[in-house]
Amino acid sequence: MIKHIILTAIIAIPNLLNGQSLSDLYKKVSPSVVVIQTEEGVEDLDGHVNYQGSQGSGVLISSQGEILTAAHVVNNAEHITVIFHDGKKFPAKVVRLATVADVALIKLVYFENHYPAAELGDSDLVDIGDDVFVIGAPFGLKHSLSRGIISGKGVEKTRMEGFTFAEFFQTDAAINHGNSGGPMFNMNGEVIGLVSSIISESGGFDGIGFSATINVTKQLVIDSDKRRWTGINGVLVDRELAKLLNVPQPGGILIQSVVPLSPAFMADLKGGNVPFNNGDEEIIIGGDIILEVNDIPIVSEENIIAFFKSIFLMSEEERNTFKLKTLRAGKMQEVMLRFPTEQ
Known part of the structure; x- marks a missing residue:
């Protein structure tokens, strides 16, 4: 009987330690997790602009006020507000963004440097079955904690010279609306991923x-200064859609919307305002269609890869200006997309 009690106690000790460890980790890292509120101006059919608000999560990674989040949280935002755990709010702007991996780097316009920055881990060391936890604001519930494991790991097929477009962890840690952009931590309290999306038949979290x-995030928006935020929300035009829209080539990028005061806005690029059902997907037509970037036609995935390769061969000065050929109301035009020297 005594042996049984001792054995039960020994088995229970690791569970208590693990619970305490997670609690301690949460207290340590949660002050670096932020809520991100955005406002997007949406033009209706009458030309009136209505503002829509949305919310996501993010994580502070530097003493300069740099924050990682999901690209879809901030890509179309006209106004970005970052809220810390103590309720203080700061305006922010997009610095770099990669929609292909759904990651973005934003920076506070001004910053009181007394919040701890999170430590970034090495996602290449993560194995399936590893314990992880996520902190975010699901349904507006700020600094909510969920725990799970790494269920899988996927890499996009498209690669170029060792450069991975996208790499994702699958997890069963509970993720819901508002978690997007929030950090996924390992059990050392290091950020190993940024929450992106869920697969759901119910509309809520179904366990996937x-x-x-984080390694691809570093590659795309932290360590690289080669990517620029344009302020364009666009969709790739395939051959069938090109025929429907009378595009004089088998592809392009249809601009859905343009963020005010962004580089695309300054270049006078226009988004659409007419909803259109393209199969199972609703898109917005009537906006400019980008046909070429720096004389490289946008007609296939291979051409897009060629364009990205060209960026990595450019000088810093060359990367600050891009020549676009666009189609607007059936007429060709050329515009120069210019970026500030420092974003």
């Missing part, structure tokens, strides 16, 4: 969530 790995 995804986060972009």
Whole structure:
């Protein structure tokens, strides 16, 4: 009987330690997790602009006020507000963004440097079955904690010279609306991923969530200064859609919307305002269609890869200006897309 009690106690000790460890980790890292509120101006058919608000999560990664989040949280935002755990709010702007992996780097316009920055881990060391936890604001519930494991790991097929477009962890840690952009931590309290999306038949969490790995995030928006935020929300035009829209080539990028005061806005690029059902997907037509970037036609995935390769061969000065050929109301035009020297 005594042996049984001792054995039960020994078995229970690791569970208590693990619970305490997670509690301690949460207290340590949660002050670096932020809520991100955005406002997007949406033009209706009468030309009136209505503002729509949305919310996501993010994580502070530097003493300069740099924050990682999901690209879809901030890509179309006209106004971005970051809220810390103590309720203080700061305006922010997009610095770099990669929609292909759904990751973005934003920076506070001004910053009181007394919040701890999170430590970034090495997602290449993560194995399926590893314990992880996620902190975010699901349904507006700020600094909510959920725990799970790494259920899988996926890499996009498209690669170029060792450069991975996208890499995701699959997890069963509970993820819901508002978690997007929030950090996924390992049990050392290091960020190994950014929450991106879920697969759901119910509309809520069904046990399958995804986060972009931190190593690809570093590659795309932290360590690289080669990517620029344009302020364009666009969709790739395939051959069938090109025929429907009378595009004089088998592809392009249809601009859905343009963020005010963004580089695309300054270049006078226009978004659409007419809803259109393209199969199972609703898109917005009537906006400019980008046909070429720096004389590289946008007609296939291969051409897009060629364009990205060209960026990595450019000088810093060359990367600040891009020549676009666009189609607007059936007429060709050329515009120069210029970026500030420092974003």
